[in-house]
Amino acid sequence: AQSVTQPDIHITVSEGASLELRCNYSYGATPYLFWYVQSPGQGLQLLLKYFSGDTLVQGIKGFEAEFKRSQSSFNLRKPSVHWSDAAEYFCAVGTDKLIFGTGTRLQVFP
């Protein structure tokens, strides 16, 4: 069965520090992969997506993610975190529906 694992429930970083959020998926075929961000009381906003091609994907707000088929991973990165990045981040795999991970809550200290 398809599944998405985000091993980190909560991550705290200092403003200006680099960030990596982990995502592992289980899916038999070539996956469609997504990262969404959710601010408190809001819906989900798409940060970036991978369908095929270049395994390093650039997204909005300075985020990028790298698809590694051998590791079944699609980790999200940002070189320098801003206080406004504090939110919950969801990785998802697209099959005939979106299957979401449990999310990683990011806290940013000034």
Add this chain to the structure above:
Amino acid sequence: KAGVTQTPRYLIKTRGQQVTLSCSPISGHRSVSWYQQTPGQGLQFLFEYFSETQRNKGNFPGRFSGRQFSNSRSEMNVSTLELGDSALYLCASSLGLVSYNEQFFGPGTRLTVL
């Protein structure tokens, strides 16, 4: 272009009642999906409608139902509400079927069941 809109934004009901939530997709989008978000279960897929037809359904009881109109607007209905139905219900629209199309999410409807 206007985003996905959901009404109402907040709703309080009591056990046993029924509720109808509404979703207006982005203009031109033909697919509407519904998700339930709770602290315990996370984001779970309810169903997807495309061109007024239910294309896919998640693992929820029959108390949860939906429909889509010819203008792509969608409603979901929950009958005989239970305490566990308290959740944020998110609607998402996309141009085509979900699997390879980007989904745009609305702000959600927060349902509280007392």
